[in-house]
Amino acid sequence: MPTLHDTDNSMAFPILIGDIGGTNARFAILMDANAEPKQFPILATADFPTIDEAIQTGVLDKTSLQPRSAILAVAGPIKGDLIDLTNSDWVIEPHAMIRGLGFETIMVINDFEAQALAAASLGPEHLEKIGGGEIRPGASRVVVGPGTGLGVAGLVHARHTWFPVPGEGGHIDIGPRTQRDYELFPLYEPIEGRISAEQLLCGRGLMNIYHAIAEANGTEPVATTPSEVTSHGLDRSDPAAVEAIELFVTYLGRVAGDLAMVFMARGGVFLAGGIAQKIIPALNEPRFRAAFEDKAPHSAILRTIPTFVITHPLAALSGLAAYARTPARFGVSTQGRRWKA
């Protein structure tokens, strides 16, 4: 019976690693366990009808290296032999990919599992610390990532191995707490009658907050995209955008604190995804940590738990590279997610 430390878990080099998002696909090739990954230009998924064509044109045609294995991280559940990607038209058909692109083995994992692998392996040069607390070595960690959606994963350390725990934590409920929340929550767009964390904590969620503020204040919204809300909020040129960013980091602090309690994440909470890196000045205001720590009766514990923004521009790829180099360090299940020629 195979075990987690089965040598069968390792894959033959060179290994193609890929982080496939809704908008962008990022690829690199690892020659061996010690080499730095050879990175390829980031591809727009919309530019290629299939992922196989993207890999052929964007990677294989640009190098003489022929990867023998591939490890791909994708948004969405991995079920069966046909993997439909959330937020993109691409479908991964591992058997066809093996035949068409010459791989011996293909493994597909969840994108936030890859972020969790990054949280286990990134050094301090790729992390921006927000507030106090210190990492307790070997303690559980949590990754929370507002981007196109809200991704969440836990990371549990046991038997000298890091176990990523992917899930659907972005869809937990979030409720009103302050007087202002009670004014705004009825104005937030719900999903089937409820306000989930993802309704507020992603690009679309930031717009949801911004529009509710404008409605409550009886003003016209000015910003039309999440990045405009961020820039007008950070330069304080639009009062509704200023409040939207303040509430966004407050809600993110609340949800991050809740998830830290669920996992007792004394190893830290790591903010991933496209948005956290762009709002670091707002996260450094006292609001985020105050909301994170405001967890009676456990505020004293929360104060000791550090929070970080992952600043590595290709964090998921770096997590995949760490796994590809030393799979035995990580308890990543291959069952139903690995295909061989």
Ligand SMILES: Nc1ncnc2c1ncn2[C@@H]1O[C@H](COP(=O)(O)OP(=O)(O)OP(=O)(O)O)[C@@H](O)[C@H]1O
């Ligand atoms: N400066 C910004 N402020 C707030 N939101 C932003 C900003 N820039 C981009 N966004 C929003 O972030 C989301 C994209 O997040 P992210 O970059 O994490 O993408 P993703 O989900 O990883 O997908 P992909 O990997 O395809 O890029 C979009 O909703 C976008 O509108």
